[in-house]
Amino acid sequence: MMLDDFMTRAALAGIGTALAAAPLGCFVVWRRMAYFGDATAHAAILGIALSLALNLPIFAGALVVALCMATLVTALVGRGRGADTVLGVLAHSALAFGLVGVSFLQGVRVDVMAFLFGDILSVSRGDLGIIWGGAALVLALVAWRWTALLTATLDPDLARADGIDPKREELILTIALAVVVAVAIKVIGALLITALLIIPAASARPFARTPEAMAMIAAALAVGAAWAGLRASYALDTPTGPTIVCASAILFAASSVYAGVRARLRSQ
Template sequence: MLDDFMTRAALAGIGTALAAAPLGCFVVWRRMAYFGDATAHAAILGVALSLAFSLPVFAGALVVALVMATLVALMSGRGYAMDTLLGVLAHSALAFGLVAVSFLQTVRIDVMAYLFGDILSVSRGDLGVIWGGAAIVVALVAWRWSALLTATLNPDLARAAGIDPKREELVLTLALALVVAVAIKVVGVLLITAMLIIPAAAVRPFSRTPEAMGLSATVLAMAASFGGLRLSYQFDTPTGPTIVCVVAICFGISSVAAGLTRHGRARS
């Protein structure tokens, strides 16, 4: 079964969606989209370091993503606005990563594959990493769901309930770094944030509870991954961007439907 590259690609897309979508809900609720973007951009530096030291790409991307998240946490509130700090770190890490890749003369590397993903080249080993990482992220989010939700909605209420908001932020940061490392093979560093936030944003207007939003975002992301893969195969388009295009179209339809629903309620 896994000898079919399309089957491996489909499983990789579904695994990535399973990891990214529930976490994306917290990214949307906390307005952390730029933070996710900065972490993803930093991953290309991790790719370069992994190849330079003959380490697994997953390990390098994960370590650098964690370092980026730690730097942001340490430097925030020290005279720089958060969006400025994230912009500087994100684009600096991406630039240093691309420059570092250019020095790898003995290693052949397709930079575009890491920037925009190369899901069709996913191997059995990559599938193991993707689904293993997805399992850890899903287990982590499920375990800390109530605490994460309370800390997201009201930090003061969280403290009164004995929940440390900083600890929950650290859990979220760890999970985000894992998603970046898992998704780099599928959609690439430039499109990871899209898979985090767009499914969650698309289902938000129609979700009555946080749990429903997390489940709906996961279903939408998985469907978009499979649909984007089929369209990419049919029309010979880049697979990672095609998956993001599909989920972006879903967001557009969702926005129009939500607007019509609000208009109808206002008239009645």
Template sequence: MLDDFLTRAALAGVGVAIATAPLGCFVVWRRMAYFGDATAHAAILGVALSLTLSTSIFGGVLVVALLMALAVSSLSGKGYAVDTLLGVLAHSALAFGLVAVSFLQGVRIDLMAYLFGDVLAVTRTDLAVIWGGAGLVLALTAWRWSALLTATLNPDLAYASNIDPKREQLILTVALALVVAVAIKVVGALLIGALLVIPAATARPFARTPEAMAVMAAALGAGAALGGLWAAFHFDTPTGPTMVCVAAVLFAASNAVALLRRAV
């Protein structure tokens, strides 16, 4: 079954959707959309370093994304507004990554695949990495779910409950870096942030509990991945951007339904 490239692409899209869903909820709750973008943009620099050192691209992207996330976390609140800091680091990381790629000699690289994803080229090894990473992310968020939720809702309550919000922020940072490394093959560095935010934002008006929102976000993300794959195959459009387009349509429909419900 895995010899069919469409089957591998579908499994990859669903795996990424499952990995991004719970983290996307925290990104929405904490208003960290730019944080996700800054971490994702650093992935291109990780790709360039991996090719230069002839190491695993997954490992290089994970290390650079983690360093970027840790840098943002440590520098925030030290003289610059968070949005300014994120803007500087996100665009700088992407620019340095693109420049570093241009210096690579004797290496053929499809830059568009890393910027916008190439899910149709996913191999069995990529599939194992994606689902292995998704499993780690789900295990990490399930283990720290209650603590992460408490630290997100009320840091003072977290301290009273013997929970360190900074430690939970670090755990979330590690999980986000892992998701970036997992998702770059499917949707690319420029679209990872969209897959983190849009399904969670789509689920938000209809979820009554945080857990329900995470489950709904996973289902919507998987639906966007499969719907985008189908649309890209039939209309000959780029697969990663088409997945994001389907997610955006679902978001618009969700908000329309929510507005109608409030009007009635």
């Protein structure tokens, strides 16, 4: 069977994660929510610790705690403290409590590095089902609410005038982000998830003239980075998650050079 090959499973896992993360990453870039993604991803480590302690599925624990963190961040930001302060405190606190919690687990063999930086080569068929199921859910949710999400992102006042509740759309975005974090933690790791969200979207910006085009280009770049990073990791014997992010960074550098050259040519 094709899925018996660990490289095939890894490639499918990377592609599924990239397809879910890239369009959502466009909203993270447009809303300047990078630290929000960090806080949600770091909270997933605490969810993993709770899952292992309670003998629950890791995906379920990571998803529930990521959702709780995302909701908490949404509630606290803007209440007398700067968003960067609240997000910084919550992100690093959740990561620290998660790592400390893992250290207390007795009789449970835990590879903390795999959860921090990903372990895509150990993805199983069951993991693939979770990843692609989560990706399908996120893509369906974003497609269903695309116009409302975009309007609420670009102009909340216009959204209200059109009968769209910006807070509701923010909650939908929060749920989608938590799902992406939960499915991506096995592939890319808690410390690198935000990079997979942001870098492809930022790389796509110079090539896109519409938000829809940016989302599609970001998805294509994310899939390309996942594939290139996986192949490079196999050839060079490097950590796969960080190598995927390195491939994304190279694409971002290339898009930045392209944008700079295009701007210079237009100014002449």
